[in-house]
Amino acid sequence: MTTPALDAAIGALRDRVGSKKVRSGSTETRLYRRDASNMAGQAGVVVFAESTADVQAAVQVAQRFGIPFLARGSGTGLAGGAVPPDGAIVISTSKMNQIISVDAINRQAWVEPGVLNLDLSNQIAHLGVHFAPDPSSQQTCSIGGNVANNSGGPHCLADGVTSAHILGLEVVLPDGSVVMFGGEEPEPDGLDLRGAFVGSEGMFGVATKICVRLMQNPPDVATMLMEFDSVAEGAQLVSDIIADGIVPAAVEMMDQLCLQAVEAWLHAGLPVDAAAALLIECVGEPGQVSADVARIHELASVRQVTNIRTAADDDERALLWKGRKGAFGAVAQVKPNYYLHDTVVPRARLAEVIEKVYEITNRYGIDVINVFHAGDGNLHPLLVYDAREEGMVEKVHAAGREIVTFSVEVGGVLSGEHGIGLEKRDLMPLMFSEIDLAAQEALRVAFDPNLLANPNKVLPNPATCGDMHQVPEGAWI
Amino acid sequence: MDHSLEEFAAAVGVSDPVAVVGSGSRGGGPDGVRTVSAPAGIARIDAAEMVIECGAATLVDEVLDALAALGQTVSVPSGGTIGGALAAGQSDITRLGHGPLRDVLLQTHFVAASGKLTKAGGPTVKNVSGFDLCRLLVGARGTIGFFGDVILRTRPLARTSNWFVSDADPFMLLADLYRPVSMLWDGVSTWVRLDGEAGDVATAAQRHGLVTVDRPPEPPSTHRTSMPPSALVSLADQPAGSFLAEVGVGIVHHHAPLSLDPSRIPGATAIADLHRRIKEQFDPTGRMNPGIDPLGS
Incomplete structure (x- = not known):
């Protein structure tokens, strides 16, 4: 798709940032037409920015020619937030991938937006700190994308989602000006524009440098896999734990179809006969971890836990987490397509909502895999299906709307960590x-x-x- | 709550200048402007959801007492009203361990300049549905809208919470201690709050030579300066006892103005323009808390 305005803009972009960083061939524009959702648009031109100046130039050209623009990190978003409007200028930040500075004592770091989430934590591990938000896509998703979507992850239960870990942002505003929101100072004058920007899904500008908060690595960790004969008992335990004053680092639930699919794929020793399993991780000082684990065992016994497996070492812990984080990849064991939801409900309503999810999907004849952040009440029902079956797509659509509607009706919200994008x-x-x-x-x-x-x-x-x-x-x- | 959100919205009205006042502990509203008060009262505390729902004019200390009875707390500065604390946007001295005040507000119904009740945020701790108006409102000093009711994120009270004092280098302590809740330094001594299991707290205190105290000194309330935490070391030149600095955070409470280089904010003009556009969008006639500018110190 070309228009005179787009052609002129492409010329201006080549003048401003150099031809090597500007791609308008069909290969590139088609490659950047979608993110990890099932939606697609059509990029007009792709700019591979290497600096704030490149981003600023691209935004100024967009304004000059009245062409929509959007920044894109790794394209792992699930809600269509990085799907370009037809003919848009796509600004890839993937080459802006430098960790600029790290202050391990005050636990802050400046990074470029294209730094991958897990790369940051791996690169600073020797300093005893990490970046807390850990989306399941953390091996490939970028910090800039995390900022745009206010991303979460299993370990955000205790420490909060991305907004709680962003201290400052250098931003190219849509008018092309470069500003600083927040920063290393804790209380700069003015409105919290940093807070307003995080989660704005690329609609408030483009972050070009990011000051992140780092968290200390815990001195002790305990990871448990608890099995249950019913989803309801497991879900109730989640509420019991929080109500008892314990906030584990992570509380994740997998239902039986999920356990079976993951086990068939990864062979992590997951309990395929259990109706549900909770993966619970407690971190902190040794005494705290020990006390929390003991109390959680007591609470679990009241909820008819059938088995508790405690990771004996880091290798076993990694295996259990691999099973959890690899759940989406295991879907192909069941059906070729899936649609993923992301609602949040009050913990006390978890069991009721999951039962409703089963009822809805059964009614439509759709298989569902439940793997989610139970501690946050953040559901991730995966509706798995074969798009080649006639009428199935429409059924998935209708079932999804019912799930989202019910989640909101019981006091929940549309999205816990994926964002709204086009999808919702x-x-x-x-x-x-x-x-x-x-x-x-x-x-x-x-x-x-x-x-x-x-x-x-x-x-x-x-x-x-x-x-x-x-x-x-x-x-x- | 003592009056409804609808009554509060009606009191705010639609046209004339209006200011919201709580207990007046933070200076009250601008002079000569009609004032209104938000609803007060606790509607709900749910420890299993870690939330409290209350009117914005509810006293902070009433909230803290009610939460403590259920083993919970919330990181809001003591004194005044919840709405006043949120409008001011200043965190308490537990920010190092508990995070900033802006992170506790999950949802609010605020009264906009149009007089309409408007919802921002959502009732759950985790929520990324739409733009984050809650964080825009915290620290806006009532210039964007007036808080009517709020849902705040709470946290369990620690099983043990002790204050200690030390003469050790505060930055070495910050590097070595695991997640201290608060560290206050006056140039000579450092006061440290550690929360957790009693055994862990005692072990950490012994390892670092910390001495138990009842509480830290009261921070000076005359001046409050924000600086990068890495810059706090420059305070070593200031007279001992003239300040109390939040180590690892960068807030300095002090008696007299500090002689520091003014910070230069990139894009300050563009930021001022953005503030102006936001104000024009939310309050085109400038009727909400007139005369107050969040950018002014």
């Missing part, structure tokens, strides 16, 4: 009134008066760009 944009009214959404739109307009920064995402009925309202083909499947 039109479901925002389930959670927010027109007045509420107008306030969010007001913030967006303040950041981006011309509405060129990753338009068509998050908010239904954008104020302009009427031709961009349609969700691309493939959404919800």
Whole structure:
């Protein structure tokens, strides 16, 4: 897809950042037409930025020619947040991948947005610190993407999601100006623009340097896999633990179909006969870990836990986590396609909501794998299906809407960590009134008066760009 | 709550200048402007969900007492109202271990300049549904909207929580201690709060030569300066006892103005422009807490 404006913009981009960093061939524009969701758009041109100046130049060119733009890290987002509007300027930050500085004592680091999540923690492990948000995609997702989506992960139960770990941001605003939000100073004057920016899904500008908070590695760790004959008993234990005043580092649940699929793929020794299993990790000083584990054992015995496996060493712990984090990859053992949800519900309603998920999917004849952050009440039902079956896509769509609607009805939210993107944009009214959404739109307009920064995402009925309202083909499947 | 959100919204109205006041502990509203008060009262505490829901005019100390009875707490500075604390946006001295104040607000119904009740955030601890208006409101000093009710994230009270004092280098202590909740340094001594199991706390104290004290000194309330935590070492030149610095955080409480180089913020003009655009979007007539500028210190 080319237009005179896009052709002119491509020329201007080559002048500003150099031809080697600008790609407009069909291979590149097709490659960057989608993220890890099932949706696709069509990039107009891809800019491989290597510096703040490159990003600024790309944004200024976008403004000059009135062309939408969006930044893209590793493209692992699941909600279509990095799916380009047709003809957009895609700014890849993957080459901005330097760890700029690390202050191990005050536990802060400056990084470029293309640094991969796990690379950061691996590179600073010798300093006894790590970056806490750990999405399942952490081997490939970028810190810039984590900022855009306010990403979570299993170990965010105790330490919070990405926003709690971002201290400052250098940002190229949609008007092309370069600003600093927050920073190493804890209380800079003014509004918390850092907080407003995190999770804005690329609609408030492009982060070009990021100051992250680092967490100390714990001196002691205990990892347990608990088996249950019913999902409800396991889910109730989660509430019992939190109500007792214990906040483990992570509490993850896998149901039977998940355990079976993962075990068939990874051979991690998972209990394939259990109705559900909880993977619980406690970290901290030895006495704290020991006390928490003992109390959790007591609480579990009341909830009819049938077996407790405690990781004997780091290798076994890694194996258990490999089973948990590899769950999505195991889906292919069941069906060729999946659709993943990301709602959050109050912990006390977990068992009820999971039963509802089973009821809904049974009614539609869809298999479902449940693997999720139980401690946060963050559900991840994976609807697995074969898209070649006639009518199945529509069934998956309808079942998904029922699951999301029910989650919100019981006091939950649309997304815990994947973001809204294109995928859940039109479901925002389930959670927010027109007045509420107008306030969010007001913030967006303040950041981006011309509405060129990753338009068509998050908010239904954008104020302009009427031709961009349609969700691309493939959404919800 | 003592009055409803709808009554609060009606009191805010739609047109004239208006200020919100809590207990007045943080200076109250601007002079000569009609004032309103948010609802007060605790609606719900749920330890299993680690949340409390209350009116914005509820006293912080009332919240802390009610939470303590259920083994919970929330990291909000003591004194005044919840709404006042959130509007000011200043964390308490546990920020090192418990994180900043801005992280405790999960959801609020606020009254916008239009007089309409508006929801920001969501009721669960984990939520990335839409833009983060909650963090925009914390520290906005009532210039974007007035908090009506709030849902805050709570945390379990520690089984043991002790204060210690030490003459050791505070930055060495920061490097060596595991997740201290607070570290306060006056240029000579360092006060450390450790939470956890009693045995762990005692072991850490013994290993680092920490001496038990009842509590740290009261931080000076005249001035409050924010600086990079790595810059705190420069305070060694200041008279001992003239300040109390939050080590690892960068907040300095002090009696007299500090002679420090002013920080230079990249893009300060663009940031001021962005503040202006946000204000125009949310409060085009400038009726909410008129005369107050979050960018002004």
